[in-house]
Amino acid sequence: MNTALAAKNTLLELNQRLVEQYKAKHPIADIVSQRSAFIDNLLQSAWIDCQLNQYPMTLIAVGGYGRGELLPYSDVDLLFLVEQDEICQNTQAKLSALITYLWDAGLEIGHSVRTVTHTIEQGKADITIATNLIEARFLCGDTTLFDTLYQRIRLDDFWPSADFYNAKKEEQTLRHSKASAFDLEPNIKTCPGGLRDIQTIAWVAMRHFDAANLTELVEHDFLEPSELEELLECQNYLWEIRFALHISANRNENRLLFDLQRQIASLLGYEDATQLAVEQMMKRYYRTVRRIMELNQMLLQLFKRATLGHIKALEIQKINDNYQRRGHYIEVLDDQLFNHYPEEILRLFLHSIRNSNIENIYAPTLRLLRKARRSLTGPLQASAACRKVFMEILKHPRGIIALSMMHKHGILSSYLPAWRSIEGQMQFDLFHAYTVDEHTHRLLLNIDRFSQAEQKDEFPLGAVLINQLPKKGLLVLGAIFHDIAKGRGGDHSKLGAQDALDFCKLHGLNDHDGRLVAWLVENHLVMSITAQRRDISDPDVVADFADKVYDAAHLSYLYCLTVADICATNEKTWNNWKGSLLRDLYFSTQRVLARGKEKPVDEQARVDEVQAKAQKELFRRGLKDKDMQALWRRFKPEYFLRHQPNQVAWHTEAILKHNQDEPLVLMSKHTTRGGTELFVYSKDRPKLFATVMTVLDNKNINVHDANIMTSIDNFALDTFVILEQDGEPILQLSRIQSIRKALEKALANENPKLPKFRKLARIMKPFNVPTQVSFLPSIRQDTSMMELIALDSPGLLAKVGDIFYRCEVILLAAKITTIGERAEDFFILQTQAGQALNETQQQNLSYALHVALNQSN
Numbered sequence: 001m002n003t004a005l006a007a008k009n010t011l012l013e014l015n016q017r018l019v020e021q022y023k024a025k026h027p028i029a030d031i032v033s034q035r036s037a038f039i040d041n042l043l044q045s046a047w048i049d050c051q052l053n054q055y056p057m058t059l060i061a062v063g064g065y066g067r068g069e070l071l072p073y074s075d076v077d078l079l080f081l082v083e084q085d086e087i088c089q090n091t092q093a094k095l096s097a098l099i100t101y102l103w104d105a106g107l108e109i110g111h112s113v114r115t116v117t118h119t120i121e122q123g124k125a126d127i128t129i130a131t132n133l134i135e136a137r138f139l140c141g142d143t144t145l146f147d148t149l150y151q152r153i154r155l156d157d158f159w160p161s162a163d164f165y166n167a168k169k170e171e172q173t174l175r176h177s178k179a180s181a182f183d184l185e186p187n188i189k190t191c192p193g194g195l196r197d198i199q200t201i202a203w204v205a206m207r208h209f210d211a212a213n214l215t216e217l218v219e220h221d222f223l224e225p226s227e228l229e230e231l232l233e234c235q236n237y238l239w240e241i242r243f244a245l246h247i248s249a250n251r252n253e254n255r256l257l258f259d260l261q262r263q264i265a266s267l268l269g270y271e272d273a274t275q276l277a278v279e280q281m282m283k284r285y286y287r288t289v290r291r292i293m294e295l296n297q298m299l300l301q302l303f304k305r306a307t308l309g310h311i312k313a314l315e316i317q318k319i320n321d322n323y324q325r326r327g328h329y330i331e332v333l334d335d336q337l338f339n340h341y342p343e344e345i346l347r348l349f350l351h352s353i354r355n356s357n358i359e360n361i362y363a364p365t366l367r368l369l370r371k372a373r374r375s376l377t378g379p380l381q382a383s384a385a386c387r388k389v390f391m392e393i394l395k396h397p398r399g400i401i402a403l404s405m406m407h408k409h410g411i412l413s414s415y416l417p418a419w420r421s422i423e424g425q426m427q428f429d430l431f432h433a434y435t436v437d438e439h440t441h442r443l444l445l446n447i448d449r450f451s452q453a454e455q456k457d458e459f460p461l462g463a464v465l466i467n468q469l470p471k472k473g474l475l476v477l478g479a480i481f482h483d484i485a486k487g488r489g490g491d492h493s494k495l496g497a498q499d500a501l502d503f504c505k506l507h508g509l510n511d512h513d514g515r516l517v518a519w520l521v522e523n524h525l526v527m528s529i530t531a532q533r534r535d536i537s538d539p540d541v542v543a544d545f546a547d548k549v550y551d552a553a554h555l556s557y558l559y560c561l562t563v564a565d566i567c568a569t570n571e572k573t574w575n576n577w578k579g580s581l582l583r584d585l586y587f588s589t590q591r592v593l594a595r596g597k598e599k600p601v602d603e604q605a606r607v608d609e610v611q612a613k614a615q616k617e618l619f620r621r622g623l624k625d626k627d628m629q630a631l632w633r634r635f636k637p638e639y640f641l642r643h644q645p646n647q648v649a650w651h652t653e654a655i656l657k658h659n660q661d662e663p664l665v666l667m668s669k670h671t672t673r674g675g676t677e678l679f680v681y682s683k684d685r686p687k688l689f690a691t692v693m694t695v696l697d698n699k700n701i702n703v704h705d706a707n708i709m710t711s712i713d714n715f716a717l718d719t720f721v722i723l724e725q726d727g728e729p730i731l732q733l734s735r736i737q738s739i740r741k742a743l744e745k746a747l748a749n750e751n752p753k754l755p756k757f758r759k760l761a762r763i764m765k766p767f768n769v770p771t772q773v774s775f776l777p778s779i780r781q782d783t784s785m786m787e788l789i790a791l792d793s794p795g796l797l798a799k800v801g802d803i804f805y806r807c808e809v810i811l812l813a814a815k816i817t818t819i820g821e822r823a824e825d826f827f828i829l830q831t832q833a834g835q836a837l838n839e840t841q842q843q844n845l846s847y848a849l850h851v852a853l854n855q856s857n
Contacts, residue, residue, distance in 0.1 A: 004104030193289025431820025433570030478520030575727030576674025690801030757795030
């Protein structure tokens with residue numbers, strides 16, 4: 001036998017040859033089968049060299065190897081079939097020698113040794129083993145044993161077709177529940193629409209028809225030639241990605257990890273253009289998995305009819321001469337209906353939402369719909385009859401459900417040409433967890449959720465406003481168009497607004513409604529930015545926002561769109577903190593719109609009001625008026641303008657009871673705007689903000705808001721809103737105590753030994769976020785407003801605080817926003833003289849931030 005080292009070198013040469021073929025665009029199916037054939041020859045030679053051909057034993061390929069599909073680092077799954085459970089020591093020794101040889105040659109081997117009887121028993125008990133056996137392939141050894149196994153697994157008592165179908169369908173449902181087809185780092189093997197979904201179709205077919213491959217389904221009239229071609233095209237593309245994934249990772253990797261995606265896109269031949277190469281690759285990937293999901297749904301439903309008989313006991317109810325309801329499915333009665341009357345494509349979905357019992361499309365009807373969709377020569381919206389039906393859908397109370405079904409089956413893009421361009425459009429970042437079309441789809445579903453009674457606790461304001469909107473359909477249109485221009489280049493909000501205006505004119509909406517929809521699209525980010533990245537406790541900020549929304553109706557539409565948009569971005573974006581910010585901005589703006597602007601806010605009156613309410617609470621707690629007044633005289637009016645009475649009372653009581661020589665660190669028992677409030681009171685000193693940020697970063701805490709101020713006698717009165725990494729407030733007592741002690745220790749020392757920053761997480765490493773520093777027009781003449789965009793690296797805020805200190809800049813307030821891998825932070829700054837930064841100071845600060853943050857990244 002050749003040495004294992006020689007075999008390993010031969011395998012490496014094979015890999016290199018296959019990689020060269022791959023780069024030369026050889027058919028991937030040939031490359032996949034070449035490796036399998038090579039392993040066949042290697043095993044057959046080794047079998048003889050180990051003299052295993054002298055024993056009553058059979059070597060069988062199972063799993064992907066049984067199908068003849070091997071990628072560079074795929075496992076080689078083997079079944080050694082023996083006559084009896086106990087094998088002699090000599091046989092055992094030769095078998096061990098073969099396995100060792102294969103491992104030393106560099107193959108990942110999965111193997112089992114069983115008798116036919118044991119194999120059948122195991123297969124009956126485990127659907128995974130049964131599946132492997134169905135696609136078992138003879139390699140070498142005793143043919144009689146293989147023939148016996150082959151016959152046994154085709155008997156009726158070994159996984160009857162109906163039972164096998166049900167088991168594989170349940171297996172798929174469970175697998176789909178664990179992941180999304182549109183994950184940022186999808187598993188191309190197991191995610192919905194992945195290779196496993198194609199294999200599931202093949203497995204069910206092989207069991208029912210005793211088919212050797214998908215091609216035989218055409219011969220059984222179960223798969224049409226065009227559907228087979230589509231399945232194979234999708235499979236080949238996933239194989240191409242998986243091949244590139246294996247050689248990029250140098251291991252059996254099935255996840256499209258961020259740090260590999262750029263390299264894989266390059267191997268596939270994509271180049272950066274208007275869209276990044278990686279975005280082009282992922283766009284085709286997401287479109288591919290959507291096609292597989294639709295085919296999988298249709299074919300498994302057809303298999304269900306074949307394996308379980310025609311769906312019995314399903315109530316059939318006639319809808320009209322063209323449609324009927326069959327159980328929970330809608331079915332068309334005329335095979336040519338969609339071809340003769342394109343508007344009926346849309347009417348199919350209209351009837352679906354008019355009947356609450358309908359949940360899906362009957363498989364034969366879905367096949368007709370797919371054919372009709374592909375035969376269209378232009379967009380459906382070009383037809384007046386289609387436009388009429390679409391507007392009926394839009395106005396229907398369950399219209400969003402119809403739009404969801406239309407999106408799922410590619411009809412939304414058939415109706416709206418601009419939708420086609422965002423299908424599968426991903427953004428290479430950690431913030432947008434879904435493709436643009438899937439994000440918009442989820443946004444629409446969120447709007448629908450506002451109307452559901454069970455969602456009132458999560459969306460208390462949205463649940464009220466959604467029923468007060470003059471025309472809910474206008475909000476739905478704003479949602480459809482809000483991101484429809486992404487990927488074109490330019491400002492997608494402005495481009496989308498024009499698309500929306502054109503759509504409204506084409507569909508006969510009046511000028512007012514058309515302008516409202518276009519305004520929503522153009523301004524869909526304004527409320528989010530104002531709430532999360534501006535100081536909404538400042539009356540001038542609220543007044544400026546009120547100017548932009550015009551009136552209460554615009555405000556309500558924009559609030560609903562904003563909340564639904566944030567919730568649809570990724571599963572971690574929405575939290576109570578953001579919900580509270582948006583509600584506060586909504587009600588503050590509503591008050592401004594209601595009273596008009598003729599009555600400016602009296603700041604002294606506001607200070608007096610806050611003090612009076614805090615005083616009442618402190619009297620109840622037994623504190624003396626002279627003590628609190630003496631303390632408050634040390635505080636600047638700004639302190640009372642930026643805090644609520646309950647906060648002032650909480651701070652005041654704690655300070656008066658505290659030893660003034662030591663720093664005071666408070667953490668609220670009750671959440672503030674959905675987060676935990678942290679209050680720091682101590683003698684002010686250099687780098688205090690940077691010190692607090694370093695400790696919090698080391699504790700893996702997210703800071704979302706900061707009010708930084710000092711008393712007249714130079715004591716820091718700093719308030720922060722902090723959250724756990726999952727967006728939840730910090731409630732565990734031991735966690736609170738740990739944070740407090742770490743802060744007290746750091747603040748008690750003039751030169752504390754601070755912990756080192758955490759390492760940059762793996763998922764962040766592929767991203768390069770250029771540092772951007774922008775100074776915005778400030779509403780107040782004595783302050784400067786600065787926006788910072790940078791990579792959200794560990795210790796970022798501590799580094800920023802250190803730069804502020806070095807540049808002799810005073811931080812007054814901060815709004816901290818993390819958008820995936822990007823930090824988009826807002827700061828209100830002053831010079832040490834209490835003035836706004838002049839142009840030279842701004843340039844110096846900007847330069848220092850660029851140098852410090854670019855070096856650390």
